[in-house]
Amino acid sequence: MVYFEKTAEAPASLAREKRKGENGSYREEDVISLLDKDFCGKCYICETKRPTGINIEHFIPHRNNIDLMFDWKNLFLSCPHCNNAKEMLTRKQDCTDGFLNCTVAEDRVDECISYRIEVDSRMISTVRIATAEESTESTRTRRIRNTVDLLNEVYNGTTPIKTLEARNIRTLLLDEMEKFQHLLKDYKTTSGKAHEETSEKLKEALRKNTPYTAFKRWKIKDCSIEF
Numbered sequence: 001m002v003y004f005e006k007t008a009e010a011p012a013s014l015a016r017e018k019r020k021g022e023n024g025s026y027r028e029e030d031v032i033s034l035l036d037k038d039f040c041g042k043c044y045i046c047e048t049k050r051p052t053g054i055n056i057e058h059f060i061p062h063r064n065n066i067d068l069m070f071d072w073k074n075l076f077l078s079c080p081h082c083n084n085a086k087e088m089l090t091r092k093q094d095c096t097d098g099f100l101n102c103t104v105a106e107d108r109v110d111e112c113i114s115y116r117i118e119v120d121s122r123m124i125s126t127v128r129i130a131t132a133e134e135s136t137e138s139t140r141t142r143r144i145r146n147t148v149d150l151l152n153e154v155y156n157g158t159t160p161i162k163t164l165e166a167r168n169i170r171t172l173l174l175d176e177m178e179k180f181q182h183l184l185k186d187y188k189t190t191s192g193k194a195h196e197e198t199s200e201k202l203k204e205a206l207r208k209n210t211p212y213t214a215f216k217r218w219k220i221k222d223c224s225i226e227f
C-alpha cells in the first residue's frame with residue numbers, strides 16, 4: 001500500500017446521481033476513469049496493476065448512508081479479492097477505528113508498515129506484513145494493526161478460495177520482485193554509465209504507478225540503499 005494523491009474535485013456525476021438516492025449510481029464513467037487515473041490503475045490494497053476485476057470500494061462502508069455512498073473522498077479502486085477480504089475482516093473482528101487511509105499523506109502507509117515476501121526451501125512463498133512503528137496514540141495503533149491484518153489476509157489468504165486467489169497475487173508479486181532483484185544486483189555490480197542507467201531504472205521501478213511498490217521500497221530499505 002502506498003500513498004496516492006486523489007484529485008480534489010469530485011466527478012460531476014456523483015452530485016447528480018446522489019439526488020436520485022438509493023437509485024443513483026456511483027459507478028458512472030467519469031468516476032471509474034478518475035479513480036483509475038488517481039490510483040494509477042492499481043488496487044489500492046494489494047497493489048496489483050490492472051486487475052481483471054475492478055470494484056469501487058467505500059473506504060468507510062456506506063451501509064445505505066447516501067452521504068457516504070456518493071462521497072468522492074470515500075471512493076477507492078480495489079480488486080474484488082481485496083474488497084471482499086476487507087468486508088470479511090470487519091465481520092470477523094472489531095475494526096471500529098478503521099484502517100490507514102492511503103490517500104492521506106499523514107497516514108504514511110508505506111513507512112509504518114513493513115512489506116516483505118519470503119520463499120522457503122520448498123519454494124512456498126509467504127508474505128510478512130508487520131507493524132514498523134510504535135505509536136503512542138492508541139487509535140492510530142489500532143488502525144495500523146487492522147491494516148496489517150488486512151494485508152496479511154489479502155496476500156496469504158484465509159478461506160480455500162481466498163488462499164488460491166492470494167497465491168495468484170503472490171505469483172505476480174514474485175515476478176515483479178525477481179525483476180527488481182536483477183536491477184538491484186546490476187546497481188551493486190556496475191559502475192560509470194551503466195550504473196547511472198541502472199539507477200534511473202531503479203527510480204522508475206519505485207514509482208507509485210508500478211506494481212507492488214511498497215515491497216520494492218522495503219527491499220531498498222533492507223539493503224540500506226539511499227537515493
Ligand SMILES: [Zn+2]
Nearest residue numbers: 043046079082
Ligand atoms: Zn487487490
